[in-house]
Each structure stands twice: as structure tokens, then as C-alpha cells.
Amino acid sequence: MASNVQPELFRKVRCGAITALYMRDPETKRLGLWLVPTAKAAKLPKRREVIDGVEFDAMLAATNGRLRAWHIESLVQVKALADEPPAGFAQGRTLRNSVTVDRLAFERQAVTRRGGATTVRTSFVHDRDGWRAHHELTWRAGASWLESTTTVENTSAAPVTLEMLASFSISGLAAFASDDAPERLRLHRIRAAWSTEGRLVTESFEDAQLEPSWSCYSVRAERFGAVGSLPVNGYFPFVAVEDSGAGVTWGAQVAHPGSWQMEVYRREDLGAISGGLADREFGHWMKTVAPGEQFTSPVAFVSAVAGGVEDVCAALTAAQERPLAQLPKSERALPVMFNEWATSWGDPRHENMVRLAERLRGSGVKYLVIDAGWYKPDAGSWGDAQGEWQANRAMYPQGLRATTEAIRAAGFVPGLWFEMEVVGSSSPLWNKTEWLLHRDGRPITGGTRRFLDLRQPAVVDYLTARVIGTLREGNFGYIKVDYNETIGFGVDGAESPGEGLRQHLAGVQAFFRKMRAELPDLVIENCSSGGHRLEPSMMALVAMGSFSDAHECREIPIIAANLHRVILPRQSQVWAVLRAEADLRRTAYVLASGFLGRLCFSGDYMTLRAEQHELVARSIALYREAAPVIARGRSHRYGPDVRAYRHARGWQAVVRIAPGGRTVLVVAHTFADPKTRELRVPLPPGKWKIAGELNEGGKGARIVDGEWRWRPGGEWAGCAVVLRR
Structure with missing residues (x-):
């Protein structure tokens, strides 16, 4: 059954290293979006039109028909409640390609170029109900990514209720093969669990059962x-x-602080990926758009690269650099910080903070943070007293201002911990239920925490007084915002639990913006039991995020290296907890881990031995040298895969190369049984010299035949080296 039917190119838009191909189906007239690396845009092969094989001979003869091997997937994926769901055993698994998509008729496409940005706006109209959907794809000159959103505009006379709205849909995943690309397609995901964040998991499409039937x-x-x-x-x-x-x-990557979903979809040769808000089936979300209103999905960053998963991660995380221009000036040099959490474990007191500040004076540390417990009752736990945010009088007899004045006099910017979105079970606000989030008419409770409803002006006013007011009156320059429980799938007060959750979290982010507006020099840390909020929309509002709650764990460098794939190292605050009883190898292991992001000390600084203090001082001096490449660079990981993080074996080295390639930072660690006496990793071409080094012995690394080499001397060793040419 010979045929020459091929996908029709509707429009090609070059966006630097990425080319957007708007492809049209010759039969259905659906318009889809394929992204290809510009260098490979001319290398798409001719597609087969029909499925071949002996299984189809009898069927084709009986129907006198054909089985298409591919169709173009629509670049807009939306499901309206009034339309039927998709077929093909799809219900419960996906809402993609519902009857809504069939009824969205292409209306127009416009390309605008203004201020260095190129935007393609593609509009569709619902052929029965009259409302419109607009997809926007935006590229800024020089960017390695594009931004994608979808807007539903209700131009009809009746409300439209949505069950699913994707921010992006990229199809044509087998476009570089003429068939279904057997054993070529791989799915990459990055998993996260408390204290083991960022694990890359890769499956073949066949193992994920994404091979067509x-x-x-x-x-x-x-x-x-x-x-x-x-x-x-x-x-x-x-x-x-x-x-x-x-x-x-x-x-x-999807930029959203609440429920989200990604989908990998396939029915024929060509597959697709899409994502955005978690839909009705997955996240209990429905949204009603009234006549004259519109609703826009969260932003998604998308890319296509000539390379592998590490290359596409680098292309996407680069999108997170744009908001950094708004950060306080104090963040430009990536200063080192000290957080007293692993020093007092929830019992910070004025006299201890003052002694710590005096001991740290002249060390090179800039931020000194008072963590949880400063507000706790005389009898009780810090973990169930959140809500009133009044300093404990016994711990701070002269108030917080006296403590911050002493901290500033020693040369530091003082910081304070809040878990401002919750109230604890011992707080009077626990029973102020009109201020709390509800589900099914009852306050949502997670252990000893309930949740303030940031959709309410009264709640925002209260937090403005108690959080922003405390920071202003106490002359703080830094806030650590923690968040140690999840609300769950949704809340009351909107057309669906998922939409209620989305509205509340929009209120949370609005309060983050309010803090920045009222206190422009405030440095904000995003902590959510460590790494639970490390997504682009939250990271755009803060200076840095806590990388994990793995405070003193041996897996710290593994997790910290993982996170280079999804957030910028300059925003990844890494614990370096110092213990007086630790030997120099353990101390160097901890200190070197901090070079994988923002170096944050804690622990027994007051009682360290002299040789430990000397090692800490050298680490701070070297960190100043390394800061520019931590701030901007490209990371490459070497070493065997680590399977069991809690029982790590082998070794790893992260080589981070500065733009222009004249500075390199190497951070290496051995774990149990590294199986090699000398670590070797390749360097970019050039004549490299060691500009500074940190390990337990002070020296030991060398450069031979274009490689960085290090003899660590055994298990659980760490090293950080700055190279220049």
C-alpha cells in the first residue's frame, strides 16, 4: 500500500539552538508542536504512513482500509467537563486527546518579535460552545529554553468548566526515526523523597510500556x-x-508550587509529553471560567537538545537565572552562612547566639541564622508552638532586637526561622478555625500542624504584623521559611479541592512577594523539610533553598550533586555540620560537600580543635575563589552510579566549568570501597594549574595528561579544588 502522505509543515520558527516546527495532520488538520535541535532540523526522515506486518493483512482486506502509523497530536491539550472523555482505554490513565481537542478548530497563529523576545500565539475556537484556547510559546534571545503556557478565554455566553489544562504538549518524539523507533526512546524522571532528593531514574519506553500496541x-x-x-x-x-x-x-520543567503532573503519551509511532496542573483524575482539580474571564496555566520551560539528559537539564535550569537579577546585593558574592540548628537543636538563646557571633567574628561568614525554637513556650516543643511568633522571654529577656544588635556588631547579617503558613497544636490559633484551611468542612490537620488560609485578607494582615513586623522591628536581614507538612489533595472554598489548593498557594507566593516588596534587602531561604519546594516558581521568589534535611548524613554530596540537574547550585544551600569529635577526614568530607552549592555551617564551631578551625578557615577562603564558578557554570558528574545512598559505595567527582572555560571547580568524594587508589577525571583542553585545594592533608591533587588526579587515601574522603588556566 504505497503512499506519500507525510506530516505537513505549517510554520518553522527558529529559536536559537531550538527550532519549533508547527506540524499539521493532512487528514485531521490538527496542529501540533515538534521541537528539534536547530542543528538537526534538516535531518528528519520520511515517515511510514501505515503499519506493516502480517498481523494486519486480513484486517486490511476485510475493511478495505488502512491503519495509520501516525497522527499529529494537538499542541493544546485541554478537557472540558461538557465534552466526552478520550477512548482507547484512556479513562483513569489520561485525559489527553478528549473530544474537547477534536472540537478545538484552528483559528489563527501570530508571530511577534519584540524586545529580544519571539512569541508564537496559536489560537483555537471550540466549534460548538464558542470559547477559545490560546497557546503561547516564547523564546528570549540567547536562551536555551522556551516558555510555554495555555490560556482558556471564555468568549461564550455560558461558564466553561475545565477538568484538565496542560501548560505544554510536545509531540513527534520519534520524529528522527521513520518507524516507531524500537529500543531507542528512554524516559528520564527525577525522583524525590525526604533526605534522598534528586535521584535520576531512566527507563526504556519498552520497560515503561510505552511501545505502541x-x-x-x-x-x-x-x-x-x-x-x-x-x-x-x-x-x-x-x-x-x-x-x-x-x-x-x-x-x-513545570513551575508550580502545588499539585502538578507530567504525561508521557503514545498511541502510534509518534509519542508526546505534556504537563501542567494536576487534572481532575490525578489532582482533584476542576476550574470554572465565567463568561468574559480567562485562565492561564502555570509556565512550563521546555527544550530540545543535541545530547543527553545532562544536556537538557543544563538547558532547562538556565531558565532559573533570570529572576536572580532581583536579589539583594549581599547575594552577589554567594556569602557563606552559619545556621545554628545543628548547634542547639531547637534551643537557641540570646547568650549562646552572642557567644557564637563573637567566636565567628572575622571568619568570613556573613549570615548568622537563628533557627526553630526561639518562640517556644517554657514547657513544650518548638514543633507544636507555631502561630503567635512571640520570642520566649526567658530565652530573649531583652527581646530579639538586643540579639540582632549584638550579631550585627560582630559583623553579621542576622536571620530568623519561621514556619509561617502553619499553626501548632499548642498555639491559641489552633482553634481559630475561621482562619484555617478546611476539607469536607473540617480543619485540615497533619500531626501537630494545621494550615492558615492565605486566601483571607485577615490572615495576610496577621502574618504581615507577626512575620514582616518581627523582621523589621528586630532588624533582621534574612528569613528562613520552613514548611514541614503537606495539605494534601485539596481544600474547601472553590469549585474543586484542587482549585482551592491552587488559590491558597497563590496566596502563599503573594506573601513571599510582599516580604520582598516591604523589605527589599531581605534574603529569603526556601526550606520545606529540606528539599520539598525546590521547583522553579518558588526558587524565583527566594535567594536560595535548603537542598535537603540530610543534615549530617554521608549521602550529602550525592544529594547535592543530584540537584545540579534541577536547580542552580548558587541557590542550593548545603549543610556542613561540624563536630568536635570528628577526625580531619570526616571534617574535610563535610566541608567539601558544601562546595556543591551554598556553603552553610552548623554544629560545634565553638568547641572545634585548632586543626579543625584551620581547615574551616581554609574552606572559607577557597570558597571565595570558587564562588564565581558555583554561581555560573556547567556541571559534569563522574564516577560509578551509587545505588544505596544510605550505604554508598564507590566514588563521585563533579567538575564544574565556568563560562569561557578558564576556571574549573572539582569536588570529589569517596564512599565505602571506592575500588581505586586514584580518582581520574578529564578536564577541558588547556594548561591547568591548581589555584587552591581543600582536603584533610592540605594537598594531594595533581594534573597529568589533561586529567585531574587525586589519591584520597581511603574511604569517606572529600576534596575541593579550584583550577585555572
Whole structure:
């Protein structure tokens, strides 16, 4: 059955290293979006039109028909309540390609170029109900990513209720093969669990059961994400698909602080990825758009690269640099900090903070943070007293201002911990239920925590007085915002529990912006039991985020290196907890871990031995040298895969190369049984010299034949080296 039917190119838009191909189906007239690396845009092969094989001979003869091997997937994926769901065993697995998509008729497409940005706006109209959907794809000159959103505009006379709205949909995942690309496509996801964040998991499409069925009737769909107010709880909002045969990888990140989903979808030869808000099936979300109103999805960052998963991760995380221009001036040099959490474990007192400040004077530390417990009752736990935010009088007899004045006099910017979105069970606000979030008419409770409703002006006013007011009156320059429980799938007060959750979290982010507006020099740390909020929309509001709650664990460098794939190292605050009883090898292991992000000390600084103090001082001096490449660079990991983080074996080295390639930072660690006496990692071409080094013995690394080499002397050793040419 010979045929020449091929996908029709509707429009090609070059966006630097990425080319957007708007492809049209010659039969259905659906318009889809393919992204390809510009260098490979001319290398797409001719597609087969029909499925071949002996299984189809009798069927084709009986129907006198054909089985198409591919169709173009629509670049807008939305499901309206008034339309029927998709077929092909799809219900419960995906809402993609519902009857809503069939009824969205292409209306127009406009390309605008203004202020260095190129935007493609593609509009569709619902052929029965009259409302419109607009997809926008934006590229800024020089960017390695594009931004994608979808807006539903209700231009009809009746309300429109949505059950699903994707921020992006990229199809054509087998475009570089003429068939279904067997054994070539790989799915990459990044998993997250408390204190083991950022694990890269890779599967073949065949293992994920994303291989098309023999007749392409059954939908293949892998839907995953996070549900609740911890957006990095289970997975990071990231997906990538690699065509190993073509050397091309597609990737996406969704910027949203609550429930989200990604989907990998396939029915025929060509697959697709999409993502955005968690839909009705996955996240209990429905949204009603009234006549004359519109609703826009969260932003998604998307890219296509000539390379693998590490390359697409670098392309996507670069999108997180743009908001950093608004940070306080104090953040430009990536200053080192000290957080007393692992020093007092919830019992910070005025006299201890003053002694610590005096001991740290002249050390090179800039931020000194008072962590949880400063507000706790005389009898009780810090973990169930959140809400009133009044300093404990016994701990701070002269008030917080006396403590901050002493901290500033010693040369530091003082910081303070809050868990401002919750109230604890011992707080009077526990029973102020009119201020709290509810589900099914009852206050949502997670252990000893309930949740303030930030949709309410009275709650925002209260937090303005108690949080912003305390920071202003106490002359603080830093806030650590913690968040140690999840709300769950949704809340009362909107057309669906998921929409109520979305509205509340929009209020949370509005308060973050309010803090920055009222206190422009305030440095904000985003902590959510460590790494539960490390997603782009939250990181855009803060100076840095806590990388993990793995405070003193041996797996710290593993987790910290993982996070280079999804957040910027300059925003990844890494614990370096110092213990007086630790030997120099353990101390160097901890200190070197901090070079994988923002170096944050804690622990027994007051009682360290002299040789430990000397090692800490050298680490701070070297960190100043390393800061520019930590701030901007490209990371490459070397070493065997580590399977069991709690029982790590082998070694790893992260080589981070500054833009221009004239400075390199190498951070290396050995774990149990490294199986090598000397670590070797390749360096970029050039004549390199060691400009500074940190390890237990002070020296030991060398450069031989274009390689960085180090003899660590055994297990559980760490080293950080700055190289220049």
C-alpha cells in the first residue's frame, strides 16, 4: 500500500539552538508542536504512513482500509467537563486527546518579535460552545529554553468548566526515526523523597510500556507528579525523553508550587509529553471560567537538545537565572552562612547566639541564622508552638532586637526561622478555625500542624504584623521559611479541592512577594523539610533553598550533586555540620560537600580543635575563589552510579566549568570501597594549574595528561579544588 502522505509543515520558527516546527495532520488538520535541535532540523526522515506486518493483512482486506502509523497530536491539550472523555482505554490513565481537542478548530497563529523576545500565539475556537484556547510559546534571545503556557478565554455566553489544562504538549518524539523507533526512546524522571532528593531514574519506553500496541488502538500513558502543597514530594516537576539513536533529548520543567503532573503519551509511532496542573483524575482539580474571564496555566520551560539528559537539564535550569537579577546585593558574592540548628537543636538563646557571633567574628561568614525554637513556650516543643511568633522571654529577656544588635556588631547579617503558613497544636490559633484551611468542612490537620488560609485578607494582615513586623522591628536581614507538612489533595472554598489548593498557594507566593516588596534587602531561604519546594516558581521568589534535611548524613554530596540537574547550585544551600569529635577526614568530607552549592555551617564551631578551625578557615577562603564558578557554570558528574545512598559505595567527582572555560571547580568524594587508589577525571583542553585545594592533608591533587588526579587515601574522603588556566 504505497503512499506519500507525510506530516505537513505549517510554520518553522527558529529559536536559537531550538527550532519549533508547527506540524499539521493532512487528514485531521490538527496542529501540533515538534521541537528539534536547530542543528538537526534538516535531518528528519520520511515517515511510514501505515503499519506493516502480517498481523494486519486480513484486517486490511476485510475493511478495505488502512491503519495509520501516525497522527499529529494537538499542541493544546485541554478537557472540558461538557465534552466526552478520550477512548482507547484512556479513562483513569489520561485525559489527553478528549473530544474537547477534536472540537478545538484552528483559528489563527501570530508571530511577534519584540524586545529580544519571539512569541508564537496559536489560537483555537471550540466549534460548538464558542470559547477559545490560546497557546503561547516564547523564546528570549540567547536562551536555551522556551516558555510555554495555555490560556482558556471564555468568549461564550455560558461558564466553561475545565477538568484538565496542560501548560505544554510536545509531540513527534520519534520524529528522527521513520518507524516507531524500537529500543531507542528512554524516559528520564527525577525522583524525590525526604533526605534522598534528586535521584535520576531512566527507563526504556519498552520497560515503561510505552511501545505502541499491534494495531495502535490502546492508549499508552504514563502520568506522574505530586499532589498537595509539597511540589517535590515523589518527583521533581521534570520529564525528559531521549532518542538514543538520534542523539536528541526533549525536556520540560513545570513551575508550580502545588499539585502538578507530567504525561508521557503514545498511541502510534509518534509519542508526546505534556504537563501542567494536576487534572481532575490525578489532582482533584476542576476550574470554572465565567463568561468574559480567562485562565492561564502555570509556565512550563521546555527544550530540545543535541545530547543527553545532562544536556537538557543544563538547558532547562538556565531558565532559573533570570529572576536572580532581583536579589539583594549581599547575594552577589554567594556569602557563606552559619545556621545554628545543628548547634542547639531547637534551643537557641540570646547568650549562646552572642557567644557564637563573637567566636565567628572575622571568619568570613556573613549570615548568622537563628533557627526553630526561639518562640517556644517554657514547657513544650518548638514543633507544636507555631502561630503567635512571640520570642520566649526567658530565652530573649531583652527581646530579639538586643540579639540582632549584638550579631550585627560582630559583623553579621542576622536571620530568623519561621514556619509561617502553619499553626501548632499548642498555639491559641489552633482553634481559630475561621482562619484555617478546611476539607469536607473540617480543619485540615497533619500531626501537630494545621494550615492558615492565605486566601483571607485577615490572615495576610496577621502574618504581615507577626512575620514582616518581627523582621523589621528586630532588624533582621534574612528569613528562613520552613514548611514541614503537606495539605494534601485539596481544600474547601472553590469549585474543586484542587482549585482551592491552587488559590491558597497563590496566596502563599503573594506573601513571599510582599516580604520582598516591604523589605527589599531581605534574603529569603526556601526550606520545606529540606528539599520539598525546590521547583522553579518558588526558587524565583527566594535567594536560595535548603537542598535537603540530610543534615549530617554521608549521602550529602550525592544529594547535592543530584540537584545540579534541577536547580542552580548558587541557590542550593548545603549543610556542613561540624563536630568536635570528628577526625580531619570526616571534617574535610563535610566541608567539601558544601562546595556543591551554598556553603552553610552548623554544629560545634565553638568547641572545634585548632586543626579543625584551620581547615574551616581554609574552606572559607577557597570558597571565595570558587564562588564565581558555583554561581555560573556547567556541571559534569563522574564516577560509578551509587545505588544505596544510605550505604554508598564507590566514588563521585563533579567538575564544574565556568563560562569561557578558564576556571574549573572539582569536588570529589569517596564512599565505602571506592575500588581505586586514584580518582581520574578529564578536564577541558588547556594548561591547568591548581589555584587552591581543600582536603584533610592540605594537598594531594595533581594534573597529568589533561586529567585531574587525586589519591584520597581511603574511604569517606572529600576534596575541593579550584583550577585555572
